[in-house]
Amino acid sequence: xxxxxxxxxxxxxxxxxxAALDGAExxxxxxxxAEALQSPAGRxxxxxxxxxxxxxxxxxxxxxxxxPALVQRLRLDAAKLAGLAEGLRQLAAQxxxxxxxxxxxxxxxxxxxxxxxxxxxxLGVVFESRPDALAQIAGLALRSGNxxxxxxxxxxxxxxxxxxxxxQGVLAxxxxxxxxxxxxxxxxxxxxxxxxDRLVDLVVARGSSEFVxxxxxxxxxxxxxxxxxxxxxxxxxxxxxxxxxQLALDAKCSYPAACNAVxxxxxxxxxxxxxxxxxxxxxxxxxxxxxxxxxxxxxxxxEPAVEPDWDAEYGTxxxxxxxVAGLDEALAHIAAHGSRHTEAxxxxxxxxxxxxxxxxDAAGVYWNASTRFADGYRYGLGAEVGISTDKLHARGPVGxxxxxxxxxxxxxxxxxxxxxxxxxxxxSHRDLPLD
Amino acid sequence: xxxxxxxxxxxxxxxxxxAALDGAExxxxxxxxAEALQSPAGRxxxxxxxxxxxxxxxxxxxxxxxxPALVQRLRLDAAKLAGLAEGLRQLAAQxxxxxxxxxxxxxxxxxxxxxxxxxxxxLGVVFESRPDALAQIAGLALRSGNxxxxxxxxxxxxxxxxxxxxxQGVLAxxxxxxxxxxxxxxxxxxxxxxxxDRLVDLVVARGSSEFVxxxxxxxxxxxxxxxxxxxxxxxxxxxxxxxxxQLALDAKCSYPAACNAVxxxxxxxxxxxxxxxxxxxxxxxxxxxxxxxxxxxxxxxxEPAVEPDWDAEYGTxxxxxxxVAGLDEALAHIAAHGSRHTEAxxxxxxxxxxxxxxxxDAAGVYWNASTRFADGYRYGLGAEVGISTDKLHARGPVGxxxxxxxxxxxxxxxxxxxxxxxxxxxxSHRDLPLD
Numbered sequence: 087x088x089x090x091x092x093x094x095x096x097x098x099x100x101x102x103x104x105a106a107l108d109g110a111e112x113x114x115x116x117x118x119x120a121e122a123l124q125s126p127a128g129r130x131x132x133x134x135x136x137x138x139x140x141x142x143x144x145x146x147x148x149x150x151x152x153x154p155a156l157v158q159r160l161r162l163d164a165a166k167l168a169g170l171a172e173g174l175r176q177l178a179a180q181x182x183x184x185x186x187x188x189x190x191x192x193x194x195x196x197x198x199x200x201x202x203x204x205x206x207x208x209l210g211v212v213f214e215s216r217p218d219a220l221a222q223i224a225g226l227a228l229r230s231g232n233x234x235x236x237x238x239x240x241x242x243x244x245x246x247x248x249x250x251x252x253x254q255g256v257l258a259x260x261x262x263x264x265x266x267x268x269x270x271x272x273x274x275x276x277x278x279x280x281x282x283d284r285l286v287d288l289v290v291a292r293g294s295s296e297f298v299x300x301x302x303x304x305x306x307x308x309x310x311x312x313x314x315x316x317x318x319x320x321x322x323x324x325x326x327x328x329x330x331x332q333l334a335l336d337a338k339c340s341y342p343a344a345c346n347a348v349x350x351x352x353x354x355x356x357x358x359x360x361x362x363x364x365x366x367x368x369x370x371x372x373x374x375x376x377x378x379x380x381x382x383x384x385x386x387x388x389e390p391a392v393e394p395d396w397d398a399e400y401g402t403x404x405x406x407x408x409x410v411a412g413l414d415e416a417l418a419h420i421a422a423h424g425s426r427h428t429e430a431x432x433x434x435x436x437x438x439x440x441x442x443x444x445x446x447d448a449a450g451v452y453w454n455a456s457t458r459f460a461d462g463y464r465y466g467l468g469a470e471v472g473i474s475t476d477k478l479h480a481r482g483p484v485g486x487x488x489x490x491x492x493x494x495x496x497x498x499x500x501x502x503x504x505x506x507x508x509x510x511x512x513x514s515h516r517d518l519p520l521d
Numbered sequence: 522x523x524x525x526x527x528x529x530x531x532x533x534x535x536x537x538x539x540a541a542l543d544g545a546e547x548x549x550x551x552x553x554x555a556e557a558l559q560s561p562a563g564r565x566x567x568x569x570x571x572x573x574x575x576x577x578x579x580x581x582x583x584x585x586x587x588x589p590a591l592v593q594r595l596r597l598d599a600a601k602l603a604g605l606a607e608g609l610r611q612l613a614a615q616x617x618x619x620x621x622x623x624x625x626x627x628x629x630x631x632x633x634x635x636x637x638x639x640x641x642x643x644l645g646v647v648f649e650s651r652p653d654a655l656a657q658i659a660g661l662a663l664r665s666g667n668x669x670x671x672x673x674x675x676x677x678x679x680x681x682x683x684x685x686x687x688x689q690g691v692l693a694x695x696x697x698x699x700x701x702x703x704x705x706x707x708x709x710x711x712x713x714x715x716x717x718d719r720l721v722d723l724v725v726a727r728g729s730s731e732f733v734x735x736x737x738x739x740x741x742x743x744x745x746x747x748x749x750x751x752x753x754x755x756x757x758x759x760x761x762x763x764x765x766x767q768l769a770l771d772a773k774c775s776y777p778a779a780c781n782a783v784x785x786x787x788x789x790x791x792x793x794x795x796x797x798x799x800x801x802x803x804x805x806x807x808x809x810x811x812x813x814x815x816x817x818x819x820x821x822x823x824e825p826a827v828e829p830d831w832d833a834e835y836g837t838x839x840x841x842x843x844x845v846a847g848l849d850e851a852l853a854h855i856a857a858h859g860s861r862h863t864e865a866x867x868x869x870x871x872x873x874x875x876x877x878x879x880x881x882d883a884a885g886v887y888w889n890a891s892t893r894f895a896d897g898y899r900y901g902l903g904a905e906v907g908i909s910t911d912k913l914h915a916r917g918p919v920g921x922x923x924x925x926x927x928x929x930x931x932x933x934x935x936x937x938x939x940x941x942x943x944x945x946x947x948x949s950h951r952d953l954p955l956d
Contacts, residue, residue: 106879191901197890199900206912207882287912308743308913329935336937432935443930444541447642455632455933464938465634465929466626466950477641477722477926478743479914491912494900495878498890500764500867502771503899515901 101233109182135248205231214293315345323356324435449482536668544617570683640666649728750780758791759870884917
């Protein structure tokens with residue numbers, strides 16, 4: 087057997103001990119991880135490794151092989167480590183969700199059914215992004231009682247290795263098998279991981295749309311990820327111009343690369359003043375605006391939008407703008423072009439807002455709020471493994487909840503199914519209090 | 522565009538009206554379906570179509586093309602229709618689960634987050650089994666506010682057509698678009714359906730393992746199904762012999778073709794008396810028993826089991842029997858050979874039962890109860906679309922709950938994400954009562 091299946095099997099086995107911990111033990115484990123990250127030795131270990139990654143990346147950038155922005159995103163410092171440690175402490179403080187009973191039903195006297203939450207088992211985590219992701223996702227795995235096999239980006243290899251060693255050291259100190267957090271290296275090892283559908287329960291993929299698509303194409307294991315973030319801000323006839331402009335600025339400019347940034351502004355004919363306010367603020371902020379013919383008629387200075395603009399996730403300071411004939415056309419545009427991530431309406435008209443909230447099929451549907459709130463921290467989930475645009479299992483920002491499943495436990499005294507039926511015993515199906 | 526994408530699109534659009542009904546309207550719709558099924562005209566329509574299916578199937582069986590058992594399973598009669606109507610009435614009586622708020626959180630003053638359940642949208646339902654399945658799954662789709670595109674087995678084509686017409690008639694009578702329940706025909710139409718991953722939210726597959734595997738191989742849409750049902754009954758040292766024999770008989774013989782029937786009996790050396798009682802009862806019931814060498818040493822009359830027996834889903838009156846060295850070996854055997862469906866321990870020893878309940882990774886884990894209880898009706902779910910052996914989204918018997926997802930609704934007054942952060946506003950994250 088190649089070493090990858092053996093290591094993945096070992097990670098899976100190590101996860102059983104994590105699942106068996108009680109909530110206080112899992113909290114203590116997370117607190118210890120936070121302490122290790124801020125201990126002088128831990129900090130030095132990680133920052134030295136990060137310096138090596140930065141040195142290599144800068145050399146590659148100088149040779150033209152890596153974008154300078156990417157080099158910047160690699161950088162860790164004491165403040166970033168403190169932030170990661172704070173995130174782990176927040177997870178440590180969270181109520182434990184493993185072992186929660188969500189249904190308790192007496193099927194008959196002495197025949198008790200319970201639905202009890204439990205970890206999924208083993209997560210496969212593949213990410214392109216900053217090394218911060220390793221600590222965050224490892225924290226969520228430990229909080230949810232799951233083992234994880236992780237593979238990060240090539241550019242952050244030393245940083246990821248140092249972070250993993252640090253967390254593995256904490257596991258060992260607490261008498262747990264460090265294999266519960268296993269780090270893989272190289273594309274070939276990822277390919278092997280993605281083939282192990284008997285061992286890996288869920289793949290978490292973080293990175294560009296192309297990266298996620300390539301992961302999905304390689305595996306039969308369920309993949310949690312967001313495919314794309316094409317979010318809309320719809321200025322309804324009842325929109326307040328100043329509010330519209332603030333929201334458009336926040337939703338487009340506060341972090342244009344984020345999946346919850348808006349890509350398209352829709353406006354009603356009667357929301358012209360709101361549109362004008364948005365255009366003014368967005369231009370001041372340096373956003374390139376691309377309009378449909380009706381938008382250009384009102385704002386001749388804009389670039390013309392072409393058909394692919396309505397399906398584009400720019401990820402930069404570009405925004406497309408389209409006039410719609412009203413709520414129905416806005417809903418139709420969003421249904422046709424949205425990626426089911428987060429959609430927002432700006433309006434003072436409660437009836438219109440109600441319809442928008444009821445009818446848009448997306449993970450997040452907002453009224454008079456920025457799409458940028460679509461985030462695990464902002465929702466109060468403590469952290470997130472990512473934002474899911476799938477409809478099954480977990481939708482929107484995914485925290486600990488999305489890394490759990492449940493089992494149906496039935497305790498009896500020898501009852502047989504053939505005792506029940508017409509003319510025989512009847513099920514009582516009496517729901518009992520949960521706690 | 523071929524007619525299938527157009528019809529699937531129409532079904533999806535028709536589903537929006539179902540989703541927008543309130544609970545009382547959905548209940549009335551289901552009651553009307555039950556009435557239609559028992560009205561003289563409705564009954565006659567369905568039974569006449571069924572008679573035609575039976576005539577064709579008997580001719581095919583006479584020519585050797587169809588198993589006589591399959592012909593029997595096709596048959597509908599007044600009693601079966603009454604049973605289906607009763608199932609629909611039970612669904613009509615259920616509390617509506619659409620629009621339930623499972624989280625209500627104030628992120629800040631005037632910024633309210635809610636997590637609200639909603640239908641998945643459009644179900645693709647492909648089934649090989651009896652025409653009963655059509656009425657059951659259509660009922661679950663209507664209760665959960667989902668539209669469905671259905672394709673049943675070729676042998677039941679006339680019966681399925683008549684049942685679908687009946688239910689479509691009820692939709693039309695209530696002013697709803699009958700396209701919300703759309704029936705497809707033929708393999709080519711199924712192939713087209715399975716390619717429409719932008720339109721279909723979930724495929725429900727019911728049939729043999731081969732059938733389900735072929736559906737999964739043809740689509741990128743998530744598929745809900747059980748892959749296999751390899752369930753174990755483990756006679757622990759503390760097993761009561763009489764209880765063990767009753768449970769083995771029920772779990773093996775009450776419906777051997779069911780996925781929740783047991784395929785393998787495990788026994789501890791110290792559970793010899795329980796084994797003996799099981800062997801006696803199972804032999805009386807005509808079960809073919811295949812044993813490991815240790816089992817054969819105690820019961821020389823049995824057939825020897827070979828390696829593939831431990832991974833076999835017999836579906837008939839055959840049972841494999843293996844001696845294990847104790848709880849650890851039983852757990853290891855189940856982890857290696859079980860299909861994560863339903864696993865049971867028989868014991869009076871509470872500590873052993875606790876470990877079994879805690880450590881077995883399966884949708885159902887039972888103590889002193891027959892695996893045959895793994896069923897939506899028996900669990901009190903009202904009905905089931907099937908039993909899922911996947912871990913994500915829904916596990917075990919899947920009722921209305923498993924056909925729902927949720928959306929995050931956020932209502933604000935123009936709040937922007939950049940107002941929050943260190944030195945700025947802080948989130949309150951205050952959970953509010955749900956109702």
